[in-house]
Amino acid sequence: MKRYYDVVVVGGGPAGSMAARYAAELGVSVLILEKDRDIGYPVRCGEAVSRKGVEEFIEPDEKWIASHITKFSMNAPDGTEVVLPLPEEGFVLERRVFDYELAKSAANAGAEILTRAYVNGLLFDGDAVSGVKFDYRGEQHEVEADVIIAADGVESRVGRWAGIKTHVDFRDMESCVQYTISGIDVDPNTIYFHFGSNAAPQGYLWVFSKGNTSANVGLGVSGLVGKKKSALQFLEEFMERHYPNAAILTSIAGGVPCSVTLERISAPGIILVGDAARQVNPLSGGGIASGMIGGSIGGRIAAESIKKGKPQHLLTYDKEWMDRLGKRHETFDRIKNGIYNFSDEKFNSIAYSFSKVPNDKRSLGNLFKTALIHNPGLLIDVARVFI
Amino acid sequence: MTNTPEYRMAKTAKLMIDILPDKCDFCGCCVGVCPEDAIELKEAEIFIIDERCTNCSKCVWSCPIEVIKFNKEGVVKR
Ligand SMILES: Cc1cc2nc3c(=O)[nH]c(=O)nc-3n(C[C@H](O)[C@H](O)[C@H](O)COP(=O)(O)OP(=O)(O)OC[C@H]3O[C@@H](n4cnc5c(N)ncnc54)[C@H](O)[C@@H]3O)c2cc1C
Ligand code: SF4
Ligand code: SF4
Numbered sequence: 001m002k003r004y005y006d007v008v009v010v011g012g013g014p015a016g017s018m019a020a021r022y023a024a025e026l027g028v029s030v031l032i033l034e035k036d037r038d039i040g041y042p043v044r045c046g047e048a049v050s051r052k053g054v055e056e057f058i059e060p061d062e063k064w065i066a067s068h069i070t071k072f073s074m075n076a077p078d079g080t081e082v083v084l085p086l087p088e089e090g091f092v093l094e095r096r097v098f099d100y101e102l103a104k105s106a107a108n109a110g111a112e113i114l115t116r117a118y119v120n121g122l123l124f125d126g127d128a129v130s131g132v133k134f135d136y137r138g139e140q141h142e143v144e145a146d147v148i149i150a151a152d153g154v155e156s157r158v159g160r161w162a163g164i165k166t167h168v169d170f171r172d173m174e175s176c177v178q179y180t181i182s183g184i185d186v187d188p189n190t191i192y193f194h195f196g197s198n199a200a201p202q203g204y205l206w207v208f209s210k211g212n213t214s215a216n217v218g219l220g221v222s223g224l225v226g227k228k229k230s231a232l233q234f235l236e237e238f239m240e241r242h243y244p245n246a247a248i249l250t251s252i253a254g255g256v257p258c259s260v261t262l263e264r265i266s267a268p269g270i271i272l273v274g275d276a277a278r279q280v281n282p283l284s285g286g287g288i289a290s291g292m293i294g295g296s297i298g299g300r301i302a303a304e305s306i307k308k309g310k311p312q313h314l315l316t317y318d319k320e321w322m323d324r325l326g327k328r329h330e331t332f333d334r335i336k337n338g339i340y341n342f343s344d345e346k347f348n349s350i351a352y353s354f355s356k357v358p359n360d361k362r363s364l365g366n367l368f369k370t371a372l373i374h375n376p377g378l379l380i381d382v383a384r385v386f387i
Numbered sequence: 388m389t390n391t392p393e394y395r396m397a398k399t400a401k402l403m404i405d406i407l408p409d410k411c412d413f414c415g416c417c418v419g420v421c422p423e424d425a426i427e428l429k430e431a432e433i434f435i436i437d438e439r440c441t442n443c444s445k446c447v448w449s450c451p452i453e454v455i456k457f458n459k460e461g462v463v464k465r
Pocket of ligand 2: 421423424435445446447
């Protein structure tokens with residue numbers, strides 16, 4: 001390890017690895033600091049992603065694909081199930097392997113990686129961030145850099161130290177628990193969603209197959225719900241109702257920031273990417289693909305600003321992100337707020353109306369249309385997404 | 388000299404919040420909602436930075452697995 005790098009990335013998740021790779025590919029020196037001892041572990045994720053979302057960054061490889069998804073199953077509170085084909089293929093990942101491969105691709109591009117390196121402060125040169133302080137195996141270290149990329153996930157403390165307000169309103173934080181269970185009989189090519197006040201009010205419950213009769217069963221509820229009843233209680237009740245005898249192989253907690261992007265995601269000497277920037281799709285809670293997009297833009301702009309010798313260039317990152325995805329997320333966020341307020345009856349009647357749609361006419365678009373008939377106010381926002 | 392425990396006293400709320408580190412999964416959800424940056428979270432270590440915490444309770448509501456609780460008595464400083 002050197003005392004100076006062009007770019008230091010804090011956090012070795014998908015966003016951090018992509019930021020590091022895109023910067024390193026432009027020839028600048030890059031160091032990733034990750035607090036955990038393993039890249040990609042523990043896995044706090046349902047692991048579902050669209051093929052399109054990953055193939056821009058990495059060639060799909062069976063070694064990190066647990067199952068291929070072609071169908072979507074919506075389950076209403078009264079038990080009505082509607083199944084429809086997905087317009088494009090998706091994957092349930094093996095993120096432990098996937099995140100590792102992403103980090104390796106950053107390393108292959110020239111990035112250095114240090115695990116068990118816990119970043120606990122920033123260095124400043126005037127108003128600009130100029131490096132980080134970190135604890136590595138019990139000893140305090142410092143490293144200087146032209147640009148710090150904060151990819152520190154849901155916690156997002158690094159950005160705060162640079163004066164950016166990063167905390168999420170507790171109502172927008174999906175408080176999650178997930179079990180990976182074995183011995184259940186679900187279709188490996190279908191992703192199952194359960195809605196309603198029993199399963200996961202102001203959120204949803206998912207069952208994502210990992211092949212071989214095992215699956216990720218998890219849920220997220222808004223902090224507003226968590227005030228009265230925790231995510232864990234909801235999951236325990238669901239397990240009792242649906243899979244009382246399943247063996248639980250893993251259980252994890254997690255938080256998904258389901259909000260619009262932070263007002264500011266760059267400041268002199270620093271940019272924020274991925275969950276740290278609140279770049280998760282607020283409607284689906286998916287943050288793997290969007291985090292990689294944020295990371296790739298951030299990494300490239302960081303390297304460009306260094307090579308051009310123009311620190312101000314860094315601040316163009318906000319606009320580029322907003323144009324690529326940030327504005328879409330604002331619309332998704334409004335749709336989410338509409339769906340959050342759906343009653344159990346509304347979910348039931350949407351599922352019921354849709355179950356009347358002939359199989360060959362079923363599509364996500366038609367499901368949305370059915371939902372819209374039940375809440376015409378959402379129409380304008382949905383139109384914005386597709387137009 | 389005997390070690391009398393020092394208590395963290397509530398500044399704004401009557402109920403104190405307290406983390407039970409043995410139950411914690413170190414997921415970071417509470418850190419993401421804390422308006423005061425008052426939670427320190429390492430790979431497998433968590434504690435509240437007493438000087439910053441206002442006992443606003445947001446972390447309690449967001450913790451998925453009920454690791455953060457209210458405590459009426461006041462909380463022993465760590
Ligand atoms: C229960 C759950 C289910 C989910 N399901 C899905 C899903 O099905 N599909 C989907 O697309 N998304 C899902 N997500 C969201 C997805 O996991 C995240 O959006 C994604 O991991 C974000 O990537 P990231 O690189 O921004 O952050 P992370 O993957 O969280 O990586 C951040 C890294 O930074 C490290 N770090 C933090 N602080 C420091 C520090 N101070 N010093 C050094 N290192 C630090 C952390 O250890 C971590 O490794 C889910 C999330 C949860 C919690
Ligand atoms: S009570 Fe509020 S200020 Fe204190 S740690 Fe929790 S969220 Fe932060
Ligand atoms: S939200 Fe709960 S489980 Fe997660 S780190 Fe905070 S106290 Fe621990």
